[in-house]
Amino acid sequence: DAGITQSPRYKITETGRQVTLMCHQTWSHSYMFWYRQDLGHGLRLIYYSAAADITDKGEVPDGYVVSRSKTENFPLTLESATRSQTSVYFCASRAGQGASGNQPQHFGDGTRLSIL
Amino acid sequence: GQQVMQIPQYQHVQEGEDFTTYCNSSTTLSNIQWYKQRPGGHPVFLIQLVKSGEVKKQKRLTFQFGEAKKNSSLHITATQTTDVGTYFCAEYNFNKFYFGSGTKLNVKP
Numbered sequence: 001d002a003g004i005t006q007s008p009r010y011k012i013t014e015t016g017r018q019v020t021l022m023c024h025q026t027w028s029h030s031y032m033f034w035y036r037q038d039l040g041h042g043l044r045l046i047y048y049s050a051a052a053d054i055t056d057k058g059e060v061p062d063g064y065v066v067s068r069s070k071t072e073n074f075p076l077t078l079e080s081a082t083r084s085q086t087s088v089y090f091c092a093s094r095a096g097q098g099a100s101g102n103q104p105q106h107f108g109d110g111t112r113l114s115i116l
Numbered sequence: 117g118q119q120v121m122q123i124p125q126y127q128h129v130q131e132g133e134d135f136t137t138y139c140n141s142s143t144t145l146s147n148i149q150w151y152k153q154r155p156g157g158h159p160v161f162l163i164q165l166v167k168s169g170e171v172k173k174q175k176r177l178t179f180q181f182g183e184a185k186k187n188s189s190l191h192i193t194a195t196q197t198t199d200v201g202t203y204f205c206a207e208y209n210f211n212k213f214y215f216g217s218g219t220k221l222n223v224k225p
Contacts, residue, residue, distance in 0.1 A: 031211070042122075042204060042217040043159065050211060058212060090158060102147060102208050104161035 003027045006091050006108035013081055014116050021076045021111045023091030030096040032074040033058075033105065034066065036087040043090065049074055081115045088112050120145075120207045122216030130224050135192040137219035139205035147208050148188045150179060153218070154201040162190075195223045 004025040013019050023032065030051050035043040035058075045058030047066040055066050063085060065077045074093075078085055092105040121140045129135050139148065147166045151159040163172055165181035165188060172179045178191045192199055202218040 033213070035215075040125075040217060043206075043215040045212055045214070048211060056211070059214075092159075102149075102164065104149065104164065105151075105159075105213065106161070107158040109158050 004091065004093055004106055004108045006089075006111050008111060009109065010112050012114045012116065015081060015083060017081050019078045019081055019113070021078075021089055021091075021113070023074045023076070023108060025072055025074075025093040025106075027093065027095070027106075028071055029093035029106075030071075031094045032068065033092040033094075034064070034074070034076045035090045035092065036060065036085075037090060037110075038087050046076065046089075078113075083115050086113060086115045120148075120205055120214060120216045122205055122219055124219055125217065126220045126222070128222045128224065129195050131197060132194050135195050135199070135221055137190050137203050137205075137221075139188045139190075139216050141186050141207065144185050145181075145188075145207050146185075148181060149206045149208065149213070150188075150190055151204045151206060151215075152201050153204065157201075159204060192221075195221070197223050197225050199223055 007022045033048045034046040037043050044060050046064050049055045049068040052071045068074050089111045091108045094105045095103040123138050149164045150162040153159045163179050168185050169183045170181040176193045180189045200223050202220045204218045205216045207214045
């Protein structure tokens with residue numbers, strides 16, 4: 001989906017470094033999400049945001065920090081990267097609940113992060 | 117958090133054969149969404165099921181929601197090589213989505 005972009009697409013960093021993954025959407029969707037995808041675990045929610053300045057933890061939030069000062073951006077920061085955080089990270093967004101109920105999520109292309 | 121269990125983990129079929137993946141929960145699901153992820157790609161929304169016993173079709177794909185809303189299935193009739201990918205179910209609960217571990221489908225031409 002061209003409306004949601006992630007950067008960088010690939011990143012290699014070292015243990016202990018801080019790294020920030022960017023996510024930008026052009027739909028003005030209320031909700032944004034960060035997932036990590038590891039073999040055998042599917043997609044696990046790290047953090048989500050229901051609106052600007054509103055964020056909440058998902059299943060695996062430890063070691064991650066998020067912010068949402070603007071509706072369109074939802075950066076994810078690893079404050080001190082560890083090898084266990086090597087993964088593929090997906091950002092997603094969805095509109096608020098409409099008349100038909102919950103809306104689908106739209107995913108970015110992902111960031112493949114390797115921590116050495 | 118909630119957990120949805122998805123089986124099988126892998127499925128290899130010959131082109132033209134049918135394929136089914138199942139999603140099960142120990143608790144009642146408010147709704148279930150299905151996504152497809154092509155190799156190297158990102159998940160793409162397929163469908164959402166909300167009502168007990170609901171059945172929806174998209175061409176060769178049939179989606180079902182159990183009567184007790186504790187299970188769901190995706191059935192593909194006469195698979196094609198374009199069906200290759202991983203299929204995920206996802207439960208929605210209190211603003212969060214809980215994904216199953218996925219079923220990886222491989223189709224031999």
